[in-house]
Amino acid sequence: MEGSGGSGPRVLVVGAGLAALGAAQRLRAAGHLHLLEARARAGGRICTRPFGSGLAELGAHWIHGPSEGNPVFRLASCYGLLGPSAAEEENQQVEAGGHPLLPSVTYGSSGKVLSPELVNSTRAIFSDLLDSTHVFLHADGLPAPSVGQYLRAEIARLAPTWEGDENTKQLRLAILNACFKLECCISGTHSMDLVALGPFREYTTLPGLDCTFPGGYSSLPDRMLSALPKGTVLLNKPVRTISWQGSFREDGDMEKEFPVRVECEDGDSFLADHVIVTVPLGFLKERHQDFFQPPLPERKAEAIRCLGFGTNNKIFLEFEQPFWDPDYQLLEVVWEDESPLAEPSTDLEANWFKKLIGFVVIQPPEQYGHVLCGFIAGKESEYMETLSDAEVLSTLTRVLRTLTGNPQLPAPRSILRSRWHSAPYTRGSYSYVAIGSSGEDIDVLAQPLPEDASDPRPLQVLFAGEATHRTFYSTTHGALLSGWREAERLNDLYGATEPPCPTP
Known part of the structure; x- marks a missing residue:
């Protein structure tokens, strides 16, 4: 495999995130290979930036499920990029269910720390309800179209049976409402009412x-x-159009015909036998109609429309001194007057900050300084992107003073935040299966073009990225596997069967 020359087919990859790099890593069939990346950096939705006295992850944060079944974990281990605790056998066997397990304290909006017993027992109720959704996978009849509607109906059924006075019951509802917000961050959605139950x-x-x-x-x-060979990845190279099913020739070479031409916004164009498209679903939702010529088949366009793609942003705050107990790694937030059974506020300007689930304490402080990372999803998260750093810092200072009951709490000394919705080549964070869509839409999105298997020029346009992996969508490991999958499709087509390198 070479960056610019060699015998074999010409392959272009649009993007240079984990799916694209995974495809390039495994692609043994290509003679010519280029990755065209719109931004000035590779990595896609992985984006590490200096902050405080250390680093901040504006995109992917954790390896979710770091064990032998996770290719990102295996690759990172192979490269020696992980700390010693990640390799411990017992840590690889913990069933976290997609939720980072961190020692936490929960602040209520009245300025007091909430009872850990009440918080934990309420979170257990929510966790049990979430677990109960597995019975609806492939079920014929569903009690509700969305996860949110199902959970709320169950909470309404259970609430009258709870012990305690009215204040305790209201507090339990408020904690459950905070659970919904956390689930929105995990699913990358504005509301669990948008996430399909089945x-x-x-x-x-x-x-x-x-x-x-x-x-x-x-x-x-x-x-x-x-x-990768030098020159394989071309940065600052946004693609304008992918033309396929064509007969394109290069100047001075009338012999060779290529079915694909990729035109960039700077006027450059590249001819290829195959193109692997790894752009985020958010970009496809906004641009697919003018991005592909001829347009995508209706089935694929419909899958792009139906699947969900939401925003989950982070806000990093650096403090001179910590106000939190060093034993805690997560500071959770509960607005005590809220309930999942009440209509949520739609006044983003007044209430956007209430969608924050709380703050992860970035560890260890000796390396990173005293840094908190807040998580916020949905429309509130998108609204936050429109505010200035000063406005966000001022609002969160007020929120933290309210939660801690300390009106004198010093303001953070610096702020850094992600803005994934306004990023033009991303338009959000990651995908989910929305109401009106299913896992089959993910498979349709992953199908190469042309659809006709008997076409003499197969696999002209291939698709990779987290939104094309049916069971690991929204994850870096889903993205990596999808890139490997499409590389293997081309390897199989050309009979390139020698073992991949590197092998994690």
Whole structure:
């Protein structure tokens, strides 16, 4: 495999995120290979930035389920990018169910720490209800179209049976409402009412205690990039149009015909036998109609329309001194007057910050300084992107003073945040299976073009990225596997069967 020359087919990859780099890593059939990346950096939705005295992950944060079944974990281990605890056998066997297990404290909006017993017993109710959704996978009749509607109906049924006075019951509802917000962050959606109930449990969680990269998540794509021949990845090269089913020739070579031409926004164009498209679903939703010529088949366009793609942003705050107890790694937030059984506020300007689930304490402080990372999803998260750093910092200072009951709490000294919705080549964070869609739409999105298997020029346009993996959508490991999958499709087509390199 070479960046610019060699015998064999010409392959272009649109993007240079984990799916694209995974495809390049495994692609043995290509003679010419180029990755066209719109931004000035590789890595896609993996984005590590300096902050405080260390690093901040603006995109992917944890390896979810770091165990032998996770290719990102295996590759990172192979490259020596993980800390010693990630390799411990017992950590690889923990069933976290997709939720990072962190010692936590829960602040109520009245300025007091809430009873851990009440918080934990309420979270157990929510967890049990979430677990009960697995019975609806492939079921004929559903009690509700969405996860949110099902959970709320169950909560309404259970609430009258709870013990305690009215205040305790209201507090339990408020904690459950906070659980919904956390689930929105995990699912990358504005509301669990948008997430389809039937296919919800098709998403598969892997065992393992979620871990981070000591040198930053970007150390993984950086390492993969360094293994590619110089010149393979072209940065600042946004693609305008992918023309397929064509007969394109290069000037001066009338012999060879190519079915694919990729035109970039700077006027450059590239001819290829195959193109692997790894752009995010959010970009496809906005641009697919003018991005492909001829347009995508209706079935694929419909899958793009129906699948969900939401925003989950992070807000990093650096403090001179910590106000939190060093034993806690997660500061959770509960607005005590809220309930999942009440209509949520639609006044984003007044209430956007209430969608924050709380703050993860970035560890260890000796390496990173005193840094909190807040998580916020949905329309509120998108509204937050429109505000200035000063407005966000001022609002969150007020929120933290309210939660801690300390009106003198010093303001953070610096702020850094992600803006995935306004990023033009991303338009959000990751995919979910929305009402009106199913896992079959993910498979349709992953299908190469042309659809006709008897076409003499097969696999002209291939699709990879987290939104094309039926059971690991929304994850880095889903993205990596999808890139490997499409590389193997081309390897199989050309009979390139020698073992892949590197092998995790």
